[in-house]
Amino acid sequence: MQVRKLAAFAALPVVAALALSACGGKGGDSASSSNGVVRIGIAEPQFLTPADTNETSGSQVLAALFAPLVDYDENNKPYEVQAESITTTDNKTWTIKIKDGWTFHNGEKVTSDSYINAWNAAAYKGSSQNAYFFSQIEGYDAVAPADAKATPTAKTLSGLKKVDDTSFTVTLTAPFSDFKTMLGYTAFYPLPAAAFDSDGAVKKDFAEAPIGDGPFKMDGTWQHDAEISVTRYDAYKGTAPHISGADFKIYQQPSAEYADLLAGNDDVMKQIPTENLTTADGDLGDRFLQSPASTFQFLSFPTYDKSFANVDVRRAISMAIDRQQIVDQVFKGSQKAAYSFVSPVVAGYRDNTCGANCEYKPADAKTLYQQAGGPAKLTISYNADGGHKDWVDATCNQLKANLGVECVGQPEAKFADLLTKVQKKESVGVFRMAWVMDYPSMEDYLGPLYTTKGSSNYYGYSNPDFDKLVQDGREAKTSDEAIAKWQQAEDILAKDMPVMPLRFGQNSYGISTKVKNVEIDLYNRVNLTKIEYVG
Amino acid sequence: MSDFETAAASELHSATPGLQGEPGAPGQPQTMESATKVRSAAADAWRELRRNALFWIALAIVLVILVMACWPSLFTSADPNSCSLNNQMAGPSAGAPFGYDFQGCNVWAHAVYGTRNSLLIGAGAAILAGVLAMVIGMIAGFFGGWIDAVVSRIVDIVLAIPLLLGAIVLMKRIPSDSQSLRLTALIGILGVLGWTTAARVVRSSVITAKQQDYVSAARMLGAGNGRIMWRHIMPNVLAPFLVIITIALGAFIASEATLSFLGVGLKPPSISWGSDIATARVHMREKITPLAVPSVFLALTVLAFIMLGDAIREAFDPKLR
Numbered sequence: 001m002q003v004r005k006l007a008a009f010a011a012l013p014v015v016a017a018l019a020l021s022a023c024g025g026k027g028g029d030s031a032s033s034s035n036g037v038v039r040i041g042i043a044e045p046q047f048l049t050p051a052d053t054n055e056t057s058g059s060q061v062l063a064a065l066f067a068p069l070v071d072y073d074e075n076n077k078p079y080e081v082q083a084e085s086i087t088t089t090d091n092k093t094w095t096i097k098i099k100d101g102w103t104f105h106n107g108e109k110v111t112s113d114s115y116i117n118a119w120n121a122a123a124y125k126g127s128s129q130n131a132y133f134f135s136q137i138e139g140y141d142a143v144a145p146a147d148a149k150a151t152p153t154a155k156t157l158s159g160l161k162k163v164d165d166t167s168f169t170v171t172l173t174a175p176f177s178d179f180k181t182m183l184g185y186t187a188f189y190p191l192p193a194a195a196f197d198s199d200g201a202v203k204k205d206f207a208e209a210p211i212g213d214g215p216f217k218m219d220g221t222w223q224h225d226a227e228i229s230v231t232r233y234d235a236y237k238g239t240a241p242h243i244s245g246a247d248f249k250i251y252q253q254p255s256a257e258y259a260d261l262l263a264g265n266d267d268v269m270k271q272i273p274t275e276n277l278t279t280a281d282g283d284l285g286d287r288f289l290q291s292p293a294s295t296f297q298f299l300s301f302p303t304y305d306k307s308f309a310n311v312d313v314r315r316a317i318s319m320a321i322d323r324q325q326i327v328d329q330v331f332k333g334s335q336k337a338a339y340s341f342v343s344p345v346v347a348g349y350r351d352n353t354c355g356a357n358c359e360y361k362p363a364d365a366k367t368l369y370q371q372a373g374g375p376a377k378l379t380i381s382y383n384a385d386g387g388h389k390d391w392v393d394a395t396c397n398q399l400k401a402n403l404g405v406e407c408v409g410q411p412e413a414k415f416a417d418l419l420t421k422v423q424k425k426e427s428v429g430v431f432r433m434a435w436v437m438d439y440p441s442m443e444d445y446l447g448p449l450y451t452t453k454g455s456s457n458y459y460g461y462s463n464p465d466f467d468k469l470v471q472d473g474r475e476a477k478t479s480d481e482a483i484a485k486w487q488q489a490e491d492i493l494a495k496d497m498p499v500m501p502l503r504f505g506q507n508s509y510g511i512s513t514k515v516k517n518v519e520i521d522l523y524n525r526v527n528l529t530k531i532e533y534v535g
Numbered sequence: 536m537s538d539f540e541t542a543a544a545s546e547l548h549s550a551t552p553g554l555q556g557e558p559g560a561p562g563q564p565q566t567m568e569s570a571t572k573v574r575s576a577a578a579d580a581w582r583e584l585r586r587n588a589l590f591w592i593a594l595a596i597v598l599v600i601l602v603m604a605c606w607p608s609l610f611t612s613a614d615p616n617s618c619s620l621n622n623q624m625a626g627p628s629a630g631a632p633f634g635y636d637f638q639g640c641n642v643w644a645h646a647v648y649g650t651r652n653s654l655l656i657g658a659g660a661a662i663l664a665g666v667l668a669m670v671i672g673m674i675a676g677f678f679g680g681w682i683d684a685v686v687s688r689i690v691d692i693v694l695a696i697p698l699l700l701g702a703i704v705l706m707k708r709i710p711s712d713s714q715s716l717r718l719t720a721l722i723g724i725l726g727v728l729g730w731t732t733a734a735r736v737v738r739s740s741v742i743t744a745k746q747q748d749y750v751s752a753a754r755m756l757g758a759g760n761g762r763i764m765w766r767h768i769m770p771n772v773l774a775p776f777l778v779i780i781t782i783a784l785g786a787f788i789a790s791e792a793t794l795s796f797l798g799v800g801l802k803p804p805s806i807s808w809g810s811d812i813a814t815a816r817v818h819m820r821e822k823i824t825p826l827a828v829p830s831v832f833l834a835l836t837v838l839a840f841i842m843l844g845d846a847i848r849e850a851f852d853p854k855l856r
Binding site for chain 1: 618820
């Protein structure tokens with residue numbers, strides 16, 4: 001009797017587990033896998049509207065739902081997808097023709113209005129995250145006055161003109177040779193009329209189930225912090241994907257996703273956490289893959305802080321860091337040591353533009369640091385949610401040993417917290433940043449980051465010569481001329497050292513046994529057209 | 536008068552509640568006549584303790600930890616803060632009996648130097664909590680009435696705040712650049728949130744003690760409240776109070792480690808076992824010693840204080856003999 005009672009109690013949790021797993025609904029492996037749905041891990045997207053999405057999780061989902069005007073080939077040259085042709089004679093006025101007969105997931109036709117309305121909404125008041133990308137279009141100042149409180153004098157960009165249903169023109173304020181390249185960015189997706197309210201703004205609940213024109217459509221709505229499901233859109237006119245759908249599983253913790261990948265509950269993990277890199281080879285074998293990425297990791301000096309005002313202090317700190325050792329031992333070779341300010345993935349990259357300032361010379365660094373009177377205590381601020389502790393601590397240990405200073409890593413909960421402190425000009429010491437390019441152009445590594453009005457110039461760097469060279473490059477007639485100007489601008493950075501390059505990233509990803517042909521592009525997105533399900 | 540008082544005082548030390556009626560046991564009125572022959576409760580307890588092996592083990596560990604906290608350089612000649620990737624995950628060598636961790640820090644030196652902060656916070660919080668508990672418990676138990684009612688409700692309220700949760704919320708507000716400030720704040724927060732159980736013990740001991748005949752006698756002889764509390768009641772409260780505070784000291788050390796593990800306690804460059812464990816955790820599958828060494832240090836320290844408290848409690852409580 002006693003034994004039987006115990007057995008009954010022991011059975012309870014089993015029953016409960018069975019009952020609970022039954023609640024999972026469509027969660028079962030065999031159910032979702034048999035029809036060719038792949039599961040891809042992402043983080044919770046900030047937004048799912050093209051105008052606001054600028055992080056990798058959101059752009060991954062949008063890449064499934066929307067078709068871009070242009071995409072990029074292996075050499076990062078743009079080729080037309082939804083666009084029929086993109087032409088210009090003077091780099092200032094661009095004519096965009098789109099392919100006829102494409103439809104949104106709700107059956108609506110994709111017309112030139114779909115683009116014009118979406119772009120006008122994104123630029124209006126300059127309040128969307130990606131408004132910066134429309135600032136080169138004529139009439140931007142009227143819809144988004146520099147003074148945020150002023151009322152815009154226009155609702156639409158005067159530079160956008162409809163020609164007919166399948167073509168429109170874009171007039172820029174100044175010639176920009178890489179405008180066609182820029183059009184592949186998330187911000188330039190079209191939106192259906194169903195997305196707008198009567199005022200021409202995007203509806204608030206549109207992001208819960210975006211309607212796009214891409215190879216996949218939403219299956220249900222965005223289940224926050226849980227999952228976003230998409231299924232194949234059969235009326236898609238572009239290259240049809242091999243899979244019948246994708247479940248984007250949302251993870252809060254990379255370590256949790258890694259465990260799921262090992263357990264076979266996740267098919268693609270886009271970025272293996274640094275701490276798991278040492279064991280990933282053994283855990284995954286040939287399912288552990290790497291591909292180039294456009295990430296550029298660097299440490300920035302707050303130039304508003306007197307301690308770092310002297311360029312020799314910045315040079316000395318840069319020379320005291322052994323980049324290769326950190327790459328080899330902390331990242332296990334999964335990233336590349338950076339000695340330039342521009343990623344090797346874009347045209348115009350030159351190796352070692354940083355020169356002597358990035359060379360590891362501990363003895364010289366120490367002498368230089370003492371002569372320049374560098375601070376006795378250094379802090380490196382970083383965001384704690386990104387897995388940066390290991391390399392920041394290692395960097396600090398190198399600075400301690402090589403410069404004879406105190407050095408501590410200072411974690412901030414989120415990257416936004418760090419940026420807020422920087423914007424208030426609080427003392428944060430040296431702080432980490434990273435840049436993933438928006439579109440494959442050398443300009444994208446220079447303009448937003450270091451020009452005086454750059455959207456991501458958080459360190460207060462300002463050099464009129466640099467600003468001029470970047471602008472000259474934009475206005476140059478040919479790409480080669482542009483690159484020559486931008487390379488001169490990069491040389492100024494190497495002299496001024498507002499930041500120190502550390503590493504170029506790579507996608508280190510893991511896949512399950514159920515998928516093949518998994519490619520992750522330079523923007524850390526899985527190529528959903530190529531991925532195949534093998535079961 | 537003075538004769539009586541000394542006798543009463545020495546006798547009162549032994550007036551542990553619950554001893555009444557035990558033949559030959561101290562605490563009964565007749566001991567006044569034969570005070571020299573009968574051992575006091577403290578002496579009795581000491582006799583018990585001496586025979587308790589656990590007590591000696593716990594005491595030995597506590598002593599070693601104390602020495603380690605005061606003079607860490609006796610145990611290691613390495614500098615815990617000099618780490619180099621050249622030593623990453625290196626095996627044991629001279630001066631580093633447990634090898635090096637992922638950042639190339641000496642695991643043993645780190646653990647040894649972590650002792651001071653743990654002990655400092657544990658002891659500091661225990662003293663603060665002890666003082667608060669003693670004063671508040673004494674006042675509530677002795678005066679009774681509405682004072683007791685108010686104080687008891689306050690105790691209930693503080694008791695309802697979970698120690699860790701409260702500490703996490705408060706520690707988040709402490710700036711992270713001043714390490715001495717964080718240490719003081721930890722002591723303050725743990726002490727202020729952790730005094731309640733001890734206060735309850737003190738209060739109930741005071742209530743039992745104040746009903747004793749000798750307290751009435753002292754009062755009739757004209758002793759004031761302060762004198763009665765200090766000389767007649769306090770000695771009776773001391774034993775259970777010390778027991779609970781010793782155990783609390785261990786618990787405070789564990790709490791500090793938990794907070795540091797969660798990243799809201801001490802932060803580098805301060806060395807703490809908790810943050811060492813958190814750092815080593817992610818590389819656990821590659822090498823276990825960086826995780827094991829601070830964990831064992833922490834477990835042994837907490838265990839030692841709890842065992843010590845337990846041994847003392849057993850020695851003082853005749854029912855457990």
